Amino acid sequence: MQHRKWPWKTFIFEVERMHEISYQQAIIEAMVEEMRRDEAVVLMGEDVGTFGGLTGTTVGIIEEFGDGRVLEMPISECGFVGASVGAALKGVRPIVEMGLADVSLVAMDQLVNSAAKMNYFHDGIASVSAVYRLWSGFRPSGGAQMSQSNEAMFAHVPGLKVVMPSTPRDVKGLLKAAIRDDNPVIFFEPKGCYALLGEVPDDDEVIPLGQAEVKRAGTDVSVIATGIMVNKALAVAESLAAEGIDVEVVDPRTLRPLDSGTLVASVCKTGRAVLVQEANLFCGYTAEIAALLADEAFDALKAPIKRVGGAETPVPLSPRMEPLVVPGEAAIESAIRSVLG
Amino acid sequence: MARMSYAEALNEAHCIAMRDDSRVFTLGEDIGEYGGIYRVTKGLQAEFGEQRVLDTPISEIAITGAAVGAALVGSRPILEIGFVDFVGTCWDQxxxxxxxxxxxxxxxxxxxxxxxxxxxxxxxxxxxxxxxLEAWFTHVPGLKVVMPATPADAKGLMLAAIDDPNPVVFLEHKFLYEVKDEVPDGRYTVPLGKARVAREGGDVTIVSWSGAVPWALKAAEQAAAEGIECEVLDLRSLVPLDEDAIVASVEKTGRLIVCHEACTTGGFGAEVVARVVARAFDFLDSEPLRVAAPDIPVPNSLALEAVYLGTRERLLEAVRGIVS
Amino acid sequence: MSLSPRDLKQLFRRLLLIRRFEEEAFRLAVAGKFANYHGGMGQEAIPAGVCYGLKPTDNTMITHRGLGVLLTRGVPVGEIFAGLYAKASCPTRGRHPIFHMAAPDLGILAGTTMVGSVIPLATGAALAARIQGTSDVTISFFGDGSVNRGDFHEGINLGAVRKLPIVYFCENNFYAKSMPLEASTAGGSIISRAQGYGLPGEVVDGNDVVAVYEATQRAVARARAGEGPTLIECLTYRWTPHSTAGDREFARTDEELEAWKAKCPILRLRQQLIEAGHASAEELDAVDVEIRHEVAAGVEFAEAAPYAAPEVALENVYL
Structure with a gap:
């Protein structure tokens, strides 16, 4: 990684210098750069030291920053999530690696009743500037208690912000923004995204929370997708382009606060909406988007809003069952065709 | 028929189930001699003893896990967690x-x-x-979610929930506990997944549940005075959801308002709207609306809490707005 | 560490202030002036004794019965009453019950009402002191009802394994709402759990303000010296029900209550002061008169205080 510090930088042509890394590496880069930038940032979690984290995203961090800023925690989520909230109130900025998203459930009370409400209690005087990193979604051999996408529960909680990036560039820029944010941020990292490669700017790029991005412009139908589903939607869009179907793909990136303007504008343009999420559908996050669009883009809608999501089951183990339970490209394609009627 | 409160109706359901089936027992904090925070378990320990009405320590993980374990081997536990706010402490269980x-x-x-x-x-x-927090539970495959709005439903749905072979989350609105109404005698069940038409009307469908049903009925009454006929649907259970009843009503009225007490964003109202938009799109004459709480924690003072509960007042405006 | 006659008189004043506040708050709640009150009458020696020697930068986090901590750390009487009345003129601005009152400049972080969840939070405040290299100590208050929660075990384990500057302070009043301690807590003892975490534990007469002060000072000194947490169990009794919301507690008997009233922390200190010749009865009575005025003025302040504008409900959900 190259740090350019020339004072005359702004006078040269703005050619963005990029490097290609994986989603997983982008997370490491974001944390390392933020820990260098701000001494208040610390990393907490199980096995985050020399082991390198369950997710492999804390590799090398303890070597650079030492055990004063990389705090290895016992298997005791309710204990250390609570402690991260207390520490944040005193000015520490913890990045908490929760490991599997499923694990957040044992610390649910601390996240929802402590972290999310301390800003409100302190009425602006002290805040919980903490990031909770959750490794979510399907992976082969995960099973019912290791494969969940539980973003909808957190997105219902006032006081939390909820982020779910889909590309290496986004995950790096959004994680930096989350670390700098003064509110508790639940940061979802879908497992399916981890191995994705992509260009990331060499610069210190911070992507503000609450900004959606049109990943592919199109005119016929808006596909609004989150996490790994963004990448599946893009693949479908490319294949349908050959048939002359012009699909717009929009990634909210942040679920709370939601950039409703970009979503509504897209659907007002295309008149058709397909919403895709990895989690099971019933009362999942796309319900919120559907309700929003039905309210604010009603007159523009030419067809019913179609949602694509996981089956109403826990996540099974066998990869053979995956296509039934986790939405794939075929399901997205068929939803697009159905709204095009 | 007897006139009794929502809390008394629930108490009666417990008595009937426990008399009829020795596998039914109840556990929770302060539910024994104390009778529970809302007196729903009043007198049960005196009749059924300490082995079937268990006072437990403040240990939600332990008591929820234990209730699951007991159910796995054939018991039929009724677990009281005083406030739904506490469920975060045992959410994994x-x-x-x-x-x-x-x-x-x-x-x-x-x-x-x-x-x-x-x-x-x-x-x-x-x-x-x-x-x-009902939206959380509805998103979990494997749970059923019940939210009665009247004393008669509280009793009938509780008996149905106890009979059900699945885990049922039974959410009781604390503002309704003292509400009194006619309740049928003896054992009867209200099936899970069957909505109730609380008021018929042809202009607007208001879908609501639990504590929001009285608000909807009140708004409907006020709207009727202005010549607007609202149909009020009380869902009674959110999972299973009586989607057909909602769709049938919207097909008749062409207008949908979902009214609930919880925060708007990510609330269960979104799921109702999404389903109607998918299934009854062509029948909709105007945009479906959600009338629900602002996205804030619930403040303490009654004056500020009224801001959180402003849904009550906004509902009538929404009804007027949607027909104009 | 030993207390001068002046210190003892200061402590007497604080004990009495909490008592008169408790009495008035209980009376007003029963009269329906505000929704509900979780009184701590009879337990005054604990907040008074614990907070007496603290630095303003030391942190305290409370639970339901933490009123005395707010008072002794310097939140004005009127503001706390305003908090109970859910009025605007106090740090909660009527948005939360007073246990969530925050005054970071006085070392007061918002407590929680999820029983025991404050223990990991306070552990985190101590962790921050370690990370930031300050010498601040955190006091985590909780009741006997918390000790069977995961939060208790996970919080104390974390504090102990990292030797954090914290004092775990259990106010054991023998009943969690209606549940007697022996029916809820295995092993028959709270303090014996300290051993499981390798911590020193100390049982203290929670109605003896000097004993509470001294035990706290020992534990705070250990914490400041980097020697880690201490678990203190203070034995005490609340004279009022769990809350004023019509709580009946069958297991608590009148005899038990009278026995504890005989151990009133205020009467004990009063006698001590008079017997040692540090103060006359008249002098102490005059303090009482002064405090009654202060409390009455606080109620007046709260009654006259405005309610916050409704929009306040919407503020500071996010920063």
């Missing part, structure tokens, strides 16, 4: 254990468990004792 056992054992084991929790605001109980 509810979400990962109770909800998934039937799936994980491929139907060889089941969890016939009822988890009773009080929800809702209106009494000035503040941030940690006033939330409405």
């Amino acid at each position: 509810v979400f990962n254990q109770a909800a998934k056992f039937s799936y994980m054992t491929d139907g060889r084991a089941s969890v016939p468990l009822v988890i009773r929790m009080a929800c809702g605001a209106g009494l000035g109980y503040g941030v940690h004792h006033s939330q409405s």
Whole structure:
């Protein structure tokens, strides 16, 4: 990684210098750069030291920053999530690696009743500037208690912000923004995204929370997708382009606060909406988007809003069952065709 | 028929179930001689003894896990968690254990468990004792979610929930406990998944549940005075959802308002709207609306809590707006 | 560490202030002036004794019965009453019950009402002191009802394994709402759990303000010296029900209550002061008169205080 510090930088042509890394590496880069930038940032979690984290995203961090800023925690989520909230109130900025998203459930009370409400209690005087990193979604051999996408529960909680990036560039820029944010941020990292490669700017790029991005412009139908589903939607869009179907793909990136303007504008343009999420559908996050669009883009809608999501089951183990339970490209394609009627 | 309160109706349901079936027992904090925070378990320990009406320590993980375990081996526990706000402390036991056992054992084991929790605001109980979190439960495959709005439904749905072979989350609105109405005598059940038309009308469909049903009925009455006929649907259970009843009503009225007490964003109203938009799109004459709480924690003072509960006042405006 | 006659008189004043506040708050709640009150009458020696020697930068986090901590750390009487009345003129601005009152400049972080969840939070405040290299100590208050929660075990384990500057302070009043301690807590003892975490534990007469002060000072000194947490169990009794919301507690008997009233922390200190010749009865009575005025003025302040504008409900959900 190259740090350019020339004072005359702004006078040269703005050619963005990029490097290609994986989603997983982008997370490491974001944390390392933020820990260098701000001494208040610390990393907490199980096995985050020399082991390198369950997710492999804390590799090398303890070597650079030492055990004063990389705090290895016992298997005791309710204990250390609570402690991260207390520490944040005193000015520490913890990045908490929760490991599997499923694990957040044992610390649910601390996240929802402590972290999310301390800003409100302190009425602006002290805040919980903490990031909770959750490794979510399907992976082969995960099973019912290791494969969940539980973003909808957190997105219902006032006081939390909820982020779910889909590309290496986004995950790096959004994680930096989350670390700098003064509110508790639940940061979802879908497992399916981890191995994705992509260009990331060499610069210190911070992507503000609450900004959606049109990943592919199109005119016929808006596909609004989150996490790994963004990448599946893009693949479908490319294949349908050959048939002359012009699909717009929009990634909210942040679920709370939601950039409703970009979503509504897209659907007002295309008149058709397909919403895709990895989690099971019933009362999942796309319900919120559907309700929003039905309210604010009603007159523009030419067809019913179609949602694509996981089956109403826990996540099974066998990869053979995956296509039934986790939405794939075929399901997205068929939803697009159905709204095009 | 007898006139009794919502809390008394629930108490009667407990008595009937416990008399009829020795496998039914109840456990929770302060539910014995004390009778529970809302007196729902009043007198049960005197009749059924300490082995079937268990006072437990403040240990939600332990008591929820134990209730799941007891259900797995054939008991029919009714677990009281005083406030739904507390469920975060045992969320893993509810979400990962109770909800998934039937799936994980491929139907060889089941969890016939009822988890009773009080929800809702209106009494000035503040941030940690006033939330409405039904949307969380509805997103969990494997759980059923019941939210009665009347004393008669409270009794009939409770008896149905106890009979159900699945884990049922039974959310009781704390503002309704003292509400009195006619309740049929003896044992009867109200099936889960069957909505109730609380008021018929042809202009607007208002879908609501639990504490919001009285608000909807009041708004409907006020709207009727202005010549607007609202149909009020009380869902009674959110899972299973009586989608057909909602769709049928919207097909008739062409207009939908979903009214609930919980925060708007990510609330269950979104799911109702999304389903109607998918299934009854062509019948909709105007945009479906959600009328629900602003996205804030529940404040303590009654004056500020009224801001959180502003849904009550905004509902009538929404009704007027949607027909104009 | 030993207390001068002046210190003892200061402590007497604080004890009495809490008592008069408790009495008035209980009376007003029963009269329906505000929704509900979780009184701590009879337990005054604990907040008074614990907070007496603290630095303003030391942190305290409370639970339901933490009123005395707010008072002794310097939140004005009128503001706390305003908090109970859910009025605007106090740090909660009527948005939360007073246990969530925050005054970071006085070392007061918002407590929680999820029983025991404050223990990991306070552990985190101590962790921050370690990370930031300050010498601040955190006091985590909780009741006997918390000790069977995961939060208790996970919080104390974390504090102990990292030797954090914290004092775990259990106010054991023998009943969690209606549940007697022996029916809820295995092993028959709270303090014996300290051993499981390798911590020193100390049982203290929670109605003896000097004993509470001294035990706290020992534990705070250990914490400041980097020697880690201490678990203190203070034995005490609340004279009022769990809350004023019509709580009946069958297991608590009148005899038990009278026995504890005989151990009133205020009467004990009063006698001590008079017997040692540090103060006359008249002098102490005059303090009482002064405090009654202060409390009455606080109620007046709260009654006259405005309610916050409704929009306040919407503020500071996010920063």
